[in-house]
Amino acid sequence: MNRIGKIQQATGWDTFENDVPQQEASELAKLTSRVFGTSDGKKLLDYLVERHITKPIATPNSDIITIGIRQGQANIVLNILEQIDKTKEL
Numbered sequence: 001m002n003r004i005g006k007i008q009q010a011t012g013w014d015t016f017e018n019d020v021p022q023q024e025a026s027e028l029a030k031l032t033s034r035v036f037g038t039s040d041g042k043k044l045l046d047y048l049v050e051r052h053i054t055k056p057i058a059t060p061n062s063d064i065i066t067i068g069i070r071q072g073q074a075n076i077v078l079n080i081l082e083q084i085d086k087t088k089e090l
Helices: 003-008 022-037 039-052 064-089
Strands: none
Touching (some): 022 039
16 A cells, blocks of 8 residues: 555554554665765755754744644654664664
8 A cells, every 4th residue: 555545544643653664664764864964965954954943833923833834844854864863773
């Protein structure tokens, strides 16, 4: 089943956790590390961290939708950092 099918069949948050087979997860971590290990990749990652991690998710006037979007953006950057860290363990 492809990822779209998995999302359509999702019945709870557990469906989104650990849904990638170990071999595929390892290859994905290596790919992420290679891409963001280049000079340009490091510059891009620095920008993403500065833009989405070091700035507040919520400000006094933020609505719930904006907070959710910002948190999602931060989660993607954190996932990239996590993938890179995984390759250090391999």
